[in-house]
Amino acid sequence: MPKICTRCLLRDFSKEQYDKIIVEGIKALPPEELVSDEVLSERLVFCKECEKINQGTCLACGCYVEIRAAMKKGKCPYRKW
Ligand code: SF4
Numbered sequence: 001m002p003k004i005c006t007r008c009l010l011r012d013f014s015k016e017q018y019d020k021i022i023v024e025g026i027k028a029l030p031p032e033e034l035v036s037d038e039v040l041s042e043r044l045v046f047c048k049e050c051e052k053i054n055q056g057t058c059l060a061c062g063c064y065v066e067i068r069a070a071m072k073k074g075k076c077p078y079r080k081w
Pocket of ligand 1: 047051058059061075076077080081
């Protein structure tokens, strides 16, 4: 039975799904709409500590947090970042 990780980013849960969903999803976005790696890391610190994350998905908005946090226009629905 696969381990359920409720406080994980997708990259920590499934490398295969991370590459397929997150890496490809970010590649499809215009580079000028993306935040720096530093900003992305700062945002994801909040997600990893949040009670709303479940296997890389934010239960408050339904998004993959690693894609939402990578976008300049991305916002946390709880204003944590
Ligand atoms: S986007 Fe906000 S509410 Fe959703 S998991 Fe991240 S910190 Fe939590």
